[in-house]
Amino acid sequence: xxxxSSIRLSNSLGYFVALMVAVITVxxxxxxxxxxxxxxxxxxxxxxxxxxLLNTEQSLPSNTQLFxxxxxxxxxxxxxxxxxxxxxxxxxxxxDKKIISNPGKLxxxxxxxxxxxxxxxxxxxxxxxxxxxxxxxxxxxxxxYPILLFLFITLFFWFTYWYYKxxxxxxxxxxxxxxxxxxxxxxxxxxxxxxGWVEILKNEPIDPKPVQNIEKDVTRLLTITDRFSKIGSLPxxxxxxxxxxSQQAFYYLENRVSNHIQFxxxxxxxxxxxxxxxxxxxxxxxxxxxxxxxAMKGEGYIKLEIKExxxxxxxxxxxxxxxxxxxxxxxxxxxxxxxxxxxxxLGLSLARRIIEDYHxxxxxxxxxxxxxxxxxxxxxKK
Numbered sequence: 001x002x003x004x005s006s007i008r009l010s011n012s013l014g015y016f017v018a019l020m021v022a023v024i025t026v027x028x029x030x031x032x033x034x035x036x037x038x039x040x041x042x043x044x045x046x047x048x049x050x051x052x053l054l055n056t057e058q059s060l061p062s063n064t065q066l067f068x069x070x071x072x073x074x075x076x077x078x079x080x081x082x083x084x085x086x087x088x089x090x091x092x093x094x095x096d097k098k099i100i101s102n103p104g105k106l107x108x109x110x111x112x113x114x115x116x117x118x119x120x121x122x123x124x125x126x127x128x129x130x131x132x133x134x135x136x137x138x139x140x141x142x143x144x145y146p147i148l149l150f151l152f153i154t155l156f157f158w159f160t161y162w163y164y165k166x167x168x169x170x171x172x173x174x175x176x177x178x179x180x181x182x183x184x185x186x187x188x189x190x191x192x193x194x195x196g197w198v199e200i201l202k203n204e205p206i207d208p209k210p211v212q213n214i215e216k217d218v219t220r221l222l223t224i225t226d227r228f229s230k231i232g233s234l235p236x237x238x239x240x241x242x243x244x245x246s247q248q249a250f251y252y253l254e255n256r257v258s259n260h261i262q263f264x265x266x267x268x269x270x271x272x273x274x275x276x277x278x279x280x281x282x283x284x285x286x287x288x289x290x291x292x293x294x295a296m297k298g299e300g301y302i303k304l305e306i307k308e309x310x311x312x313x314x315x316x317x318x319x320x321x322x323x324x325x326x327x328x329x330x331x332x333x334x335x336x337x338x339x340x341x342x343x344x345x346l347g348l349s350l351a352r353r354i355i356e357d358y359h360x361x362x363x364x365x366x367x368x369x370x371x372x373x374x375x376x377x378x379x380x381k382k
Contacts, residue, residue: 022153026146036139040078041117047075048120048131051082055124077136081110085128094136187225194218226279235358237275242313242380243267243306245278249285250304257290258298267306274313274380277358284351284363288317288376291347295321295374308382315378316366323370332365355380 050068053060060068075093082091087110092100099105113119113132122129135143195218201211247265254263285304292302300320307314324332333352355363355378366377 019153022149025149029142029146029149033139033142036142037135040133040136040139043075044078044080044117044131044133045120047072047080048122051129051131052122052124055122077138079113079134079136081106081113081132083110083130083132085130090129183228187221187228191218191221191225194221223279235277235280237277237359239273240276240278242272242274242276242315244271245276245282246285246304246306246315249282250289252282253286253289253293257293260299261293261296262301264301264303265305266303268308272306272308272313274382275359277354280354280358284354284378285315285317287347287351292317292319292321292374295319295323297321300373311382313380313382315380316375317378318373318375320373323372323374324365324368325370329365329368333363 050071054065054068054072077094079094080092081089081095083089089100089106095109099109110132113134116134117132119130119132122131134140194214198211198215198218201214202208247267250265251263289302289304296302296319303316303318305316305318307316333348352363355361359380361378361380363376363378366375368374
């Protein structure tokens with residue numbers, strides 16, 4: 001837990017630093033955009049004054065006129081259109097020729113420029129002219145830079161969060177799978193010895209009933225060991241009758257829980273073939289039934305119902321137990337999470353792995369209500 005807490009803290013600090021860098025960059029970019037806008041506005045204002053001066057002062061020295069013309073020619077980036085007071089086109093700079101040659105496009109361009117910046121009037125002896133302009137291409141691109149940066153940072157946060165969750169999930173899955181395999185290995189050694197002793201006891205002149213019960217329990221332990229050994233590796237699936245497999249797993253626990261718990265099984269009266277690993281799938285059913293019995297504290301009603309539609313098969317397991325609180329419905333499938341005083345919190349985590357990873361189905365809480373009960377649903381493709 002301390003390891004994961006330190007990772008979360010490091011990630012939080014990383015996100016905070018990245019966010020602060022993004023905010024500072026956006027603020028800096030906006031400031032630069034504002035400054036460039038002011039500079040371009042000043043340039044176009046001087047551009048208009050220069051045009052006015054050239055058209056009103058006829059007695060300017062030739063070198064001054066040449067200087068003013070050079071000032072006008074220095075504008076190589078800011079789009080400018082010059083019109084008369086009736087809106088007729090006179091001249092332009094840095095504007096696409098396709099726009100100038102098309103009256104409709106020219107009119108639209110003038111409107112866009114006028115909506116962005118107020119046209120600058122030029123007072124001449126024979127009337128007025130107006131200078132329309134807009135941001136240079138560089139400035140327009142720079143205006144979108146903060147938006148693009150924000151999108152990039154958002155994608156970065158999403159990707160790092162997704163990658164962290166995926167890595168954490170993978171690590172946890174490998175950890176629990178390793179523990180399951182090791183448990184199977186550790187159980188296997190004394191179990192082999194017990195099997196040998198059972199065989200010896202069978203040949204002894206004693207009451208056979210206790211030996212038979214021990215043999216049943218040993219067989220059950222072999223099944224459990226086999227299930228644990230398959231966790232973490234890809235088990236084989238074979239076609240089986242979902243109704244029969246579910247019914248056997250469901251009623252297995254009927255005689256192993258309180259007599260005050262009623263069991264009810266409902267399913268279509270026909271075989272429902274589906275690809276299953278019978279051992280692991282039965283484990284999921286037994287685990288859900290055992291959890292339901294624990295939630296009812298020895299008294300209540302458990303129902304398993306199998307339904308179908310065109311594409312899916314549904315197995316609903318309902319109880320009349322204590323229910324699951326809303327905050328816990330998203331946590332119950334996490335490895336290590338449990339509300340029991342005793343328990344490792346592995347059952348539902350392994351159940352999800354078996355159904356979703358091995359059988360390519362879904363398992364989730366269909367409905368729950370505190371102090372009234374819970375329904376788990378398993379969904380399998382036909």
